[in-house]
Amino acid sequence: MKALLLIDIQNDFVPGGALAVPEGDAIIPLVNTLQPQFELVVATQDWHPGGHKSFASAHAGQAVFSTIELHGQPQVLWPDHCVQDTPGTELHPALDTRRIEAIFRKGMNPEIDSYSGFYDNGHLKSTGLAHYLRGKGVTQVYIAGLAADYCVYFTAKDALAEGFATVVLADATRAISEEGFAQATADIIQRGGQVLTSAEALAIGQPA
Numbered sequence: 579m580k581a582l583l584l585i586d587i588q589n590d591f592v593p594g595g596a597l598a599v600p601e602g603d604a605i606i607p608l609v610n611t612l613q614p615q616f617e618l619v620v621a622t623q624d625w626h627p628g629g630h631k632s633f634a635s636a637h638a639g640q641a642v643f644s645t646i647e648l649h650g651q652p653q654v655l656w657p658d659h660c661v662q663d664t665p666g667t668e669l670h671p672a673l674d675t676r677r678i679e680a681i682f683r684k685g686m687n688p689e690i691d692s693y694s695g696f697y698d699n700g701h702l703k704s705t706g707l708a709h710y711l712r713g714k715g716v717t718q719v720y721i722a723g724l725a726a727d728y729c730v731y732f733t734a735k736d737a738l739a740e741g742f743a744t745v746v747l748a749d750a751t752r753a754i755s756e757e758g759f760a761q762a763t764a765d766i767i768q769r770g771g772q773v774l775t776s777a778e779a780l781a782i783g784q785p786a
């Protein structure tokens with residue numbers, strides 16, 4: 579059984595938002611048409627407390643988009659984004675949410691970033707997503723959303739490590755950096771995943 583994972587399709591990640599992904603909103607019509615092709619649709623939501631340590635504003639003298647070491651790991655310092663209870667953290671209003679059965683929130687621990695829908699970046703804590711998907715009988719995950727080179731990529735790596743057959747839907751994602759997504763694509767393939775257009779993915783997916 580296959581599930582569609584919609585990663586962080588939130589106001590702050592589209593043009594005009596606090597951490598805009600170029601053309602981030604362009605995926606939404608496609609994502610909406612893809613949803614009925616899946617038996618299960620699940621979303622994630624980046625959901626940070628104010629003052630989160632992934633924000634450049636939490637580190638005096640550090641520039642936005644610079645990289646520091648945080649608890650032993652490289653950490654890109656982001657503009658403040660997806661702060662709990664702000665409009666920027668809401669799912670985009672054009673996203674059809676009627677078939678989304680569950681929304682997994684991430685990024686709540688102020689000390690550590692959380693790109694993947696499955697675990698924080700230190701793999702300290704699970705969101706419960708893998709357990710939830712297994713409980714629903716899911717064996718294959720198809721990943722869409724934002725951003726291709728961060729949260730989509732980290733979700734794909736964890737999905738593979740959790741044993742799910744994993745496809746990133748290349749036309750249903752957009753990257754912060756194209757070069758970053760090219761590297762992510764190579765790594766996902768190396769780990770046994772696939773990066774396909776939605777047309778390719780759904781053709782090979784028949785019958786479900």
Ligand code: VGL
Pocket residue numbers: 585586591624656693724725726727728729730
């Ligand atoms: C994301 C950076 C920081 C993402 C979230 O959704 O890709 N990127 N927080």
Ligand code: ZN
Pocket residue numbers: 624626632659660685
């Ligand atoms: Zn974030």
